[in-house]
Amino acid sequence: MAAHRRSDSRLHYFQSRQSRSSSINVPNAPLRPTLGEYVMSFYMGTPPIKRWAIIDSGSSLLWVQCEPCVECYEMNQPLFDPSRSVTFDKVTCSNIFCEVEYTASCKPNTNVCIFKETFGDGAVTEGDAAYEAFILEDTNGPNITLESIIFGCGHEITGAYDEDEAGLVGLSRDPYSFVRQIGALKFSYCLVPFYYLKTWSKILFGKQAQLTGNFTQMLKVKGQEEFYHVSLDGISVGNNRLPIKEGLFHANEKGEGGFIVDSGTTYTLLFKEGLDALISALDDEIFLDPAEDPYGRLHLCYYVNSINDFEVTPDITFHFTGADVVLPKIGTYTEVDRGIYCLAMKPTTDVSILGNLAQQNRIVGYDLDKELVAFAKADCTKF
Structure with a gap:
């Protein structure tokens, strides 16, 4: 079962760019359970394509499965095709991200920055580091477009993932996690029990985050x-x-x-x-x-x-x-x-x-x- 394998692998998985202004009006995003994980929705690229990806407070970089796929797991969402997005741009080796981020390195004989994340059970995600536009949807207000977010465009992914999971949304304290890149120095979530597979809750960012109790x-x-x-x-x-x-x-x-x-x-x-x-x-x-x-x-x-x-x-x-x-x-x-x-x-x-x-x-x-x-x-x- 994927949940068991991922729980075991997390044991071995568990360090600059300044944050954007913490006053940015970042909205909430829909959140729902899958089999052992929770996924949030967002749009990425221009024209935008909808993704559902695992929220992971123990990971840094946001990554999704991308075309061309050398080795990927099956999912019920189409692969993200960077060639169809006018806002996609690869990160170069001279970018500070490629120098300081522990998952990043320069691809030999190129000027392309690549990323590689390895899990304790042998699962690996690797591909190109890139800039892209992301949109978070808010049922209570206007959607917010977030320009030039660095993410991982994964071309080789092995591991235990569910077909409803297009990738991971890293929410750690790392400077290049999604939450840090969008300048949301606060966030909160409420996880519905897994047997409510068709019930959505929310993940709240920035000023909307609820810190109580x-x-x-x-x-x-x-x-x-x-x-x-x-x-x-x-x-x-x-x-x-x-x-x-x-x-x-x-x-x-x-x-x-x-x-x-x-x-x-x-x-x-x-x-x-x-x-x-x-x-x-x-x-x-x-x-x-x-x-x-x-x-x-x-x-x-x-x-x-x-x-x-x-x-x-x-x-x-x-x-x-x-x-x-x-x-x-x-x-x-x-x-x-x-x-x-x-x-x-x-x-x-x-x-x-x-x-x-x-x-x-x-x-x-x-x-x-x-x-x-x-x-x-x-x-x-x-x-």
Whole structure:
């Protein structure tokens, strides 16, 4: 399953151009779930063509699949053809982007800047770096055209992607992420549960972003400055704090470990010591009929009629510095087979990650200026 492969690969995936004016009136964009991911819509090129691409707060550059395609995955959107756009222009090797961006390099014997992103499971996206015009649509106001955004025109893509995904929209703190290039120093999203495949919510940029609820500070971790690291200080089941060692989820001085909030990872990944303690505590408190994941991927599984059966189980609270966040039951347990639900968390020996399942029905806001991440409970189907 793509969600499992992408969650595992994110472990290994997780550093100047000045931002545009932060006063730019950037609108919202439609957002909907696919199989394990969330995609936002936008238009690109002149004449414009509509795209749906994964929102990924753990990636930098926006990229889409392009003609000519040497190796691409199948999708239900036509490939972007740069030869048909009058606003498409390749980035040259002398551009500062090609000198400082860690995914970029100069193509040998040419003046063309290329990009290459490699994932831990061997998936690779590579192609030309280019300028293009993008349009974000806003149902509450006029569309906004964003000129000369640097993006990746991918010609060779391998990896686990869904047919509804034309590429990735990088939302990290990197200077060349989409959110930084458009000058939106704030953004927020509300993720509807995955079984609402036909229900849209929104991703909000700039002044429209909603930052409310509980706030925790972003951290800058050595070698991982672009990611949204936060300090997870502990975990509780019900009113009981888990007996895990202090600093288990904190990065060390070498930049190893830590805890990242990431919209591009499906499952929450926890250091094995912490996950084992969580599973043990839940197993003592949950009195549902135990089951096993028939695919052997997840642990702590139960036979239930629906996700609503977990409402009688104790809450899981993540204690971030300054913010206690109760995980939604709808994103804490996931159906792996008919009538079998499992804890939607996996062990890691590397960085820990708050995946998008655990962010469902929450407004998650990012303030890149004040370096804050906010969490607020919400019904995202009404967002």
